[in-house]
Amino acid sequence: MTRTLTRAALVVAALSVLVPFVAIFLAALQPQTNLDPGFEWPEHPQWGNFATAWTSAGFGALLESSAIIALGVVPVAVVLATLAGYGMSMMGSRLRTPLFGLLMIGLALPLEAIVIPLYYDMRSLGLLNTYWAVILPLIGVFMPFGVFWMRSHFESLPKELTEAATVDGASHWRVLTSVLLPTARPALTTLALLYFMWAWNQFLLALILIQDPTMRTAPAGLGKFVQQFGKNIPLLCAGTLIVITPVVLLYLFFQRHFVKGILQGAVK
Template structure:
């Protein structure tokens, strides 16, 4: 196979992946432009486009409060999880202590074990200390859920950096905290932004934990509220499409804003790792 054929095959494959994502998304957008309660005849432009489905979905589901709750939880999870992941990654990458490999392997089990198995015990533990139906319960649960991947991600990033940097800082009298905050983290900015973006996407899209830990309707997140909205309007396709676009809108906006940083972080990990 020649290089030109390989390039054409790669572009065709990427075009197929793009169509697989864009066509369903276009179908949702076109369906949301139909009037509420109307029949959507497949992938077609409506005869009388309207935003009535968006306004009705917003008012009926109360998406203003739902989006605010999701934002509070996501913005609480991201910084806390980033700090914990950076500290754990730094310890496993640069420090030598007894049981380091065993402890790291035990932490990595979190990537393999389904978190659904811990939902019920987690609920009773948080209820025992009075944290259920509060944003703090979901923030702490998601931070712990994201720790295995975050620790692995930051550990690999720190290991990929030249050891001469930390050695030179140590010779100049820098302590562990100084090496971490002044040397390693500034060099790992693309990886941190990428990890923070992943945390935001995962925290925003979390459904099961938010459904179990926050049962008060006033404290529901946007995905959980969308689930109840779907149950109440399961045959109104334009209304459901509009509600779906409202929920995923902030996620798409954040991703597009940080797109370059996200790609830079992924490529840096691929090249160095």
């Protein structure tokens, strides 16, 4: 009975995720004159809606901008979060608790509360309307979660690992790179994927700190596309699929590592 209920719950959860994607895909194939696309395969699929959405919104440049921002944020943010997480896990208790508590305030700080000061800071540095105006703030915004994630992973490992390496004369850098990081692949992969998705889907900072529409992220460009084709449901669905496809493919490629990292974090 328990196994049946578990399977039924998994089926319901899977359907709740898959059905919206299928509905968007079917709607994207409807004629553009169809304002109320139903959940059915169209008689004459309009595959050209994807090409029309691509050219109308300029998704080529927008996807390139999202990729540049995401690839600029993820490596630096993962490295800094790993180093800080290791430092927090090895630091003495007197300094660790207040510093970690101060860092965790960032998790409760909404991005909307700092976007105006960020605008003036980027303007004073001459970085407005550049990719750095989004990359640098995102690295800082992502740090609290990344440090928390990596600190939890390092603290969950047996202390005997680091103690044995220290006794053998290994430095902190050697302990981190040769002893701890090989065990952290699922945690690092999960963190990198989360960072990539958050950077790829960035909307607010790209909208305010980058004035050139062609340099904004794909979600920001999709917002303008919605304003332009607000009543063209098939075209909007086609544009939505174009924006989310890279993230979905990346998740499917790293699915095992992602799920393993999430499960390890949950158990720890």
